[in-house]
Amino acid sequence: MSQNSRQKVAVLGTGKIGEALLSGMIRGGWAPADLLVTARRPERAEELRTRYGVTPVTNAEAAKQADTLILTVKPQDMGTLLTELVPNLPADRLVISGAAGIPTTFFEERLPEGTAVVRVMTNTPALVDEAMSVISAGSHATAADLAHAEEIFGAVGKTLRVPESQQDACTALSGSGPAYFFYLVEAMTDAGILLGLPRDKAHDLIVQSAIGAATMLRDSGEHPVKLRENVTSPAGTTINAIRELENHGVRAALIAALEAARDRSRELASGNN
Numbered sequence: 005m006s007q008n009s010r011q012k013v014a015v016l017g018t019g020k021i022g023e024a025l026l027s028g029m030i031r032g033g034w035a036p037a038d039l040l041v042t043a044r045r046p047e048r049a050e051e052l053r054t055r056y057g058v059t060p061v062t063n064a065e066a067a068k069q070a071d072t073l074i075l076t077v078k079p080q081d082m083g084t085l086l087t088e089l090v091p092n093l094p095a096d097r098l099v100i101s102g103a104a105g106i107p108t109t110f111f112e113e114r115l116p117e118g119t120a121v122v123r124v125m126t127n128t129p130a131l132v133d134e135a136m137s138v139i140s141a142g143s144h145a146t147a148a149d150l151a152h153a154e155e156i157f158g159a160v161g162k163t164l165r166v167p168e169s170q171q172d173a174c175t176a177l178s179g180s181g182p183a184y185f186f187y188l189v190e191a192m193t194d195a196g197i198l199l200g201l202p203r204d205k206a207h208d209l210i211v212q213s214a215i216g217a218a219t220m221l222r223d224s225g226e227h228p229v230k231l232r233e234n235v236t237s238p239a240g241t242t243i244n245a246i247r248e249l250e251n252h253g254v255r256a257a258l259i260a261a262l263e264a265a266r267d268r269s270r271e272l273a274s275g276n277n
Contacts, residue, residue: 011038011071012038012039012040012069012070012071013029013034013038013039013040013070013071013072013073013074014039014040014041014042014061014066014067014069014072014073014074015039015041015042015074015076016041016042016063016066016073016074016075016076016077016085017042017043017044017075017076017077017078017085018041018048018049018052018076019076020128020131021076021102021130021131022041022076022102023052024130024131024135024160025076025156025157025160026039026041026052026058027056028130028133028159028160029156029159030056031159032155032158036056036058037057037059039058039059040058040059040060040061040069040070041059041060041061042060042061042063042066043060063085063088063089064088064089064091064092065092066089067088067089067093068092068093071097071098072098072099072100072152072156073089073093073097073098073099073100074100074156075099075100075101075102075103077103078103079103079105079106079272082101082103082110086111086115089115090115090116093115093116093119094116095116095117095118095119097120098120098122098149098152098153099119099122100121100122100123100124100153100156101121101122101123101124102124102125102126104125104175104179104269105172105175105272106272107168107171107273108121108122108123108141108142108143108145108168109142109143111142118144119144120142120144120145120146120149121145122140122141122145122149122150122153123139123140123141123168123171124137124138124139124140124153124157125137125171125174125175125178125179126157126160126161126179127178127179127180127181127182128182129182130157130160133159133160133161134161135157135160135161135162136161136164136178136181137157137158137160137162137164138163138164138165138166138170138171138174138178138179139157139163139164139165139166140165140166140168140171141165141168142168150165171269172269172270173266175265175266175269176263176265176266176269177262179269180265184258184261185214189210189211189214192206192210193206193210196209196210217231
């Protein structure tokens with residue numbers, strides 16, 4: 005962990021993603037004594053204390069004590085949380101929002117003048133340290149604030165800085181992205197059963213193929229078209245399958261689906277629930 009980090013960090017509304025962050029930070033070198041947590045239910049807070057050695061506090065206490073506050077509550081609960089924080093929050097704190105669709109201006113309008121806000125969109129592979137977290141700066145956040153956010157979320161996967169105007173597109177691609185792959189695996193498993201395979205064998209074949217393909221994409225440096233062509237022999241099985249995917253408009257359907265996810269992210273940001 006960087007020696008220049010804001011030492012005391014609070015995770016507010018510690019659900020699955022918040023717990024994944026806590027676990028990753030501790031593995032990355034943060035001392036449990038420097039980590040505070042809040043949770044809606046007292047038994048949940050006590051469970052986190054027992055499991056990780058962190059300190060449960062109220063939201064107001066977190067605002068007073070922590071140098072960095074990571075807000076992981078649901079978007080619809082964010083306004084209520086900020087109401088609790090504002091009377092207790094000095095302007096020199098760093099606030100990191102993990103709430104999908106909420107712009108940094110929402111926080112800057114409600115928090116003390118000059119509060120640094122960083123917006124982060126992460127995804128559920130944080131639970132297995134393979135997250136893709138997208139980081140954007142609010143108007144008062146510094147390069148050091150962004151680096152600190154990267155340090156925290158880098159404990160559970162990869163990070164990428166983007167202008168905030170690109171957050172909705174990133175939400176469509178990687179925030180919702182794991183669901184698209186799960187959907188594809190589900191469909192391919194059904195196809196395997198139709199072709200005569202037991203469900204467990206079809207599942208194992210597809211999951212390992214997906215892991216292998218993703219690893220090749222990550223490590224080979226090759227364009228996906230080149231990797232696909234390497235599998236696609238003339239008049240073979242693969243090209244016949246690809247032809248059917250094209251005939252059924254799978255590429256166009258994916259583009260339309262991601263546009264729909266982007267548009268919904270914009271709606272959520274504007275308060276249209």
